[in-house]
Amino acid sequence: MTTHSTEIVDPSRPSLGARIGRIVFLVVAAIVVVAVAAAFFVTWTIQRSFPQTDGTLRLEGLQADVTVQRDDRGIPTITADSSDDLFYAEGFVHAQDRFFEMDFRRHVTAGRVAEMFGESQAATDAFLRTLGWRKVAEAEVEAMDDVTRGYYEAYADGVNAYLSSRSGAERSLEYAVLGIQNPEYEPEPWEPADSVAWLKAMAWDLRGNIEDEVERALLTAQLSETSDPTGIAATLDELYPAYPFDEHPVIVPELTTAPTLETGAEPAAFTSDANDEEMQQAATTIEWQEASDVIEAASLLVGDVGEGIGSNSWVVSGDLTESGMPLLANDPHLGASLPSVWYQVQLRCSEVTDECPFDMGGFSFSGLPGIVIGHNQQIAWGFTNLTTDVTDLYVERIEGDQYWRDGALVPIEETTETIRVAGGDDIDLTIRSTVHGPIISGLTDDFTAIADDPEPGLAAGGATGAAPTGEASEYAVSLRWTALDPGTAATAIFALSTAQDFDEFRSAAALFDVPAQNLIYADVEGNIGYQTPGRLPVRGAGDGWMPQPGWDSSYDWTGFIPFGELPVSYNPASGYIVTANNAIVTDDYPYFLSRDWDYGYRADRIAHLIERRVAAAPLTAQDMRDIQLDSEMWIGKRLASAMDDVEVTGAGTEAAVALLRSWDAQNDAGSAGAAYANVLWSNLVQNLFAERDQPLPIDGQGRLFTVVADLLDDPSDPLWTNPAIDVASMDEMLALSAEEAYDELSALQGEAVTGWRWGDLHAITLTSDTLGSSGIAPIEMLFNRGPYAVGGGASVVNATGWDLGSSYATTTVPSMRMVVDLADLDASTWIHLTGASGHAFHEHYVDQTADWAAGVQKPWAFSEKAVDAATRNTLVLTPGE
DSSP states (O other): OOOOOOOOOOTTSOOHHHHHHHHHHHHHHHHHHHHHHHHHHHHHHHHTTSOOOSEEEEETTOSSOEEEEEOTTOOEEEEESSHHHHHHHHHHHHHHHHHHHHHHHHHHHTTOTHHHHOGGGHHHHHHHHHHTHHHHHHHHHHHSOHHHHHHHHHHHHHHHHHHHHOOGGGTOHHHHHHHHHOTTOOOOOOOHHHHHHHHHHHHHHTOOSHHHHHHHHHHHHHHTTTOOHHHHHHHHHHHSOOOOTTTSOOSOSSOOOOTTSOTTOOOOOOSSSTTOHHHHHHHHOOBOOOOHHHHHHOOOOOOOOOTTOEEEEEEEOGGGBSSSSOEEEEEEEEEOOBSOSOEEEEEEESSOOSSSOOEEEEEEOTTSOSOSEEEESSEEEEEEEOOOOOEEEEEEEEETTEEEETTEEEEOEEEEEEEOOTTSOOEEEEEEEOSSSBBOBTTBHHHHHHHHSOHHHHHHTTOOSOOOOOTTEEEEEEEEEGGGSOOSHHHHHHHHHHOOSHHHHHHHHHHOOSSOEEEEEEETTSOEEEEOOSOOEEESSOOSSSOEETTOGGGSEEEEOOGGGSOEEESOTTSEEEESSOOSSOTTSSSOOOSOOOOSHHHHHHHHHHHHHHHHSOBOHHHHHHHHTOOBOHHHHHHHHHGGGOOOOSHHHHHHHHHHHHOOSBOOTTOHHHHHHHHHHHHHHIIIIISSSSOOOOOOHHHHHHHHHHHHTOTTOGGGOBGGGTBOSHHHHHHHHHHHHHHHHHHHHOSOGGGOOHHHHTOEEEOBSSGGGSSOHHHHHHHOEEEEOOOOBTTSSSBOEEETTTEEEEEEEEOEEEEEETTOGGGOEEEESSOSOOSTTSTTSSTTHHHHHHTOOEEOOOSHHHHHHHOSEEEEEEEOO
16 A cells, blocks of 8 residues: 655745745845945945046145146146146146055155065165165255245145045055055155155166176176186177177267357256356266265165166257158157056146246156156257166175275264064164265175175276285175265256257256256257266276276276266257167267167167158158157068078978068067067077076177177177087077977967967066055956057067066067157147056056057147147136135
8 A cells, every 4th residue: 555645835835946046036136236335335446536627626725726627638738827836736636646656656765665565575675775765865855946946845735735635545546455454554745855756766767787787797707617817808798799889870970069058168057046056066066076975875776677678769850851840759668567657747837937937748757746758839858868887886895894995994884774564563774885885785696696706707897906805804795876966857857848949958958967868859940959968977997897896996986077078969960860778979989988888779770760761751750650660670680581591390490480581570569470580589599698507698688689690690609509408500509499489489379370479479468566466366457457469579669678588578668659740749749658547447547558559649739729629627726715
């Protein structure tokens, strides 16, 4: 008998499936509610920091209304009745768009990053604090004339007006994230020295040859284990060849003098008083002066100069242009950053007077008042790195708390500072200095290695005489650098902005001491010019190519080159001037400037393109923009030719080499040939130099262009033999490198050679300088953008640098591009890497990046009528009650 059971179902009770469905619905609904609430919170957190760009804002400290007009890219034009109001408003607007960037930078320059981000940054702070940039900046502010100091104070007041109007995450999204780790952090009021110190950071970024000097010293010590002095010298000469003067141009082939200045005369400095002798002496002094307070504050910053740091600029006269007026182009090459290092702005006095003399537009640095590169109504100017040697390393002989100096022991200067650490204990830091500058060995492995074994480098540098000895003696390395003395570049910015002719331009250049820059010039009268500014040292017994003996004062700097004897060019017969970090003058110039120029491939290509185009038709602004985007890879052409008679193995490699031979030598983003040429170049360089029992340096691709080109002309050179990779000839080296390049690239982008793309391999990912490298993926996603495919390459005109042996990704960039048309300033074109805003998710955060990557530049309204027509938002800043 079977027993059946029957479940009695209550029809009013939901089924199990229905109940589960309801639970699922409620859970999903709850998740949706939480997600919506979270999204709303995040959106609200993000957007509440966005700047007000319309309407009226009352601000304490203004004297009269100031108008801030923004165009469709968010670029402001600021118009004020007085200079103080103008720079007050610039400080406020900079802070609106970029305050977190400004706040972070001032902590960097003061060696106080650990106060924001904790103990992980303490070692970096030790470098930065030892440098003492902040103290140097304070000394520069103290030495300013009253008018210039007033500009910096007004700017600081504007920044502080912004700070007082907002708190926490209302200032930027970064402060919301920072508050999770460091809830006690609160930004301090802005001070003038915060602005001036940023020029020291830029000077470090463009400091010149210190890495090369270190590299040569370490290489010499390495070679001394197996080579005699003659062999060491020959190797150094081969790896660091002289500038190819017979093949590549110099900036000033013939020294000239502006007609308004007498030979050797010093131009008047920009001050509130044209007869201010103190400022004039600061700009042009040639007498050596010790600065013990600066020496006490000096130190060293972590980091190498990236591949491709430099710049292009050139100017052509109206004799060569379609309009009959000059054209000026500039694209500084700096490390990629997000937001861009540049902030585009126009500053305009409503009526230009002696009290309010400003009417200019161009690129500024957020945190710094004024315009750094740009134009006013009369002149335009541009910068490139001078590449002169303004840093020297000295080997010191130490005994206890003393060091040897001309046969006698003298005391080491010591100071102690405290590094504050968020969430941790304070750290005491002792800074030691000699007469030359800070002792930097012990702070990094490289400098310490030089101190451990300095004799080979000293000998290779030509030093004579033994070091003093003592029972407890040891070596140390100190740094002499022009930026560790107070200077006048912070004043020069305003002098450039108000210059009306070449005479006044040179007066401003006399003040622009650090960082040393090539300055190019054009004006609406049709003149073009060039001036070497900077505080450039005159050396004693040495030339700074290698570390020098600190115990012998004959190796000290003895002064600075007089301004009136620095290279200058005015309306040269050629009709154009090109600067691209190449040699400034030939070796018959009476003063030593450097042995570490860029090797001139970019300069040569720019000059060639100018002459070729002029031969066909007068130059236009579009021609200038096209030249900026030229990506011809000189060494790629040499490699294509060298591979003609080389037999390679494998159908894939054969196809790749055939592709190389048909390639137009342009590193375009979509080019398959460019992809293979650069990967071949990378493998060849590593096989020649890095993959050895004793590796040789592979930094500086311009240098390596010259080194490898010489090797290709000499198949018998011993460097073509490398037992570590079983290669015994040039053809074997080229074949192996070609095969490895095919294997590498096919693994990355597939075996079909026509499908390769250089731009994807060479792409740039924009990374926030702070939270973008936090190591926490969700946070990095908030702030970083990309990747973006880009063309160009190292030591080409479109200079997008990458690190040999590390990655093909773009690391250094043309940080901005501009072409100023002196025939029509409204038609001048501009672009920079990211956008006006530093606020993640703001519409102007990276709105210029796609155009930058594609090489697009856009006109920027300058005349009052054009600015009014281009205005999308208007904010009036009005005096508070």
